[in-house]
Amino acid sequence: MKILAINGSPNVNSVNGTLLDVAAKQLGDAAVVDRVNLATLGAPLYSTDIEKATGAPEPIRALAARIEAADAVIIGSPEHNGLPTATLKNAIDWLSRVEPGKKWLEKPLVLLSTSPGAGGGATQLGTLAGLAPWWGADLVASVSIGSFFDAVDADERVLTKSEDVDRLSAALASLIERSNARLAS
Numbered sequence: 001m002k003i004l005a006i007n008g009s010p011n012v013n014s015v016n017g018t019l020l021d022v023a024a025k026q027l028g029d030a031a032v033v034d035r036v037n038l039a040t041l042g043a044p045l046y047s048t049d050i051e052k053a054t055g056a057p058e059p060i061r062a063l064a065a066r067i068e069a070a071d072a073v074i075i076g077s078p079e080h081n082g083l084p085t086a087t088l089k090n091a092i093d094w095l096s097r098v099e100p101g102k103k104w105l106e107k108p109l110v111l112l113s114t115s116p117g118a119g120g121g122a123t124q125l126g127t128l129a130g131l132a133p134w135w136g137a138d139l140v141a142s143v144s145i146g147s148f149f150d151a152v153d154a155d156e157r158v159l160t161k162s163e164d165v166d167r168l169s170a171a172l173a174s175l176i177e178r179s180n181a182r183l184a185s
């Protein structure tokens with residue numbers, strides 16, 4: 001099972017990146033996790049002018065190919081002013097314009113979010129989850145983890161609260177189950 005874990009943060013040093021590490025650790029041998037950090041992808045801000053002149057940029061075409069090669073996708077991304085980050089939105093806009101990226105969210109998808117505050121980015125997670133079916137996504141679960149610095153042992157890459165471990169485990173187990181069903185069909 002190959003899972004592509006996409007960090008939608010604009011920051012290389014990212015608590016959502018740490019949360020993706022936690023998820024990869026919880027997955028253990030159940031999956032090989034390929035990682036993408038959109039902060040370093042090198043994609044310009046989406047523009048029809050750029051698209052008409054040169055088509056989708058190479059980093060976006062490469063990302064679309066990595067999504068195509070994956071059996072499932074996890075997006076871990078922070079909230080900015082109640083919304084998904086501009087970084088993630090930009091990638092979604094570009095990917096909606098290229099094949100096979102256009103079909104990227106048809107892969108089984110888990111959405112994750114964390115923040116230092118208690119909200120854990122749940123507002124933007126709700127926005128993404130609400131839109132995912134419109135993109136044709138096979139959204140399996142979404143999990144937000146509030147109060148990152150209490151909820152995550154960043155050194156060990158583990159969640160500190162058993163209820164959070166259970167929520168993330170359930171989401172990841174559903175992702176594996178849905179991906180296996182898709183592969184078998």
Ligand SMILES: Cc1cc2nc3c(=O)[nH]c(=O)nc-3n(C[C@H](O)[C@H](O)[C@H](O)COP(=O)(O)O)c2cc1C
Nearest residue numbers: 009011014015016078079080081082115117119121
């Ligand atoms: C412009 C800006 C807006 C933010 N808005 C929110 C917000 O609406 N909700 C929230 O929980 N955190 C908010 N934060 C705090 C972020 O959760 C935090 O800075 C961060 O992006 C954590 O994710 P990262 O380390 O993975 O980048 C905001 C931060 C910035 C810089």
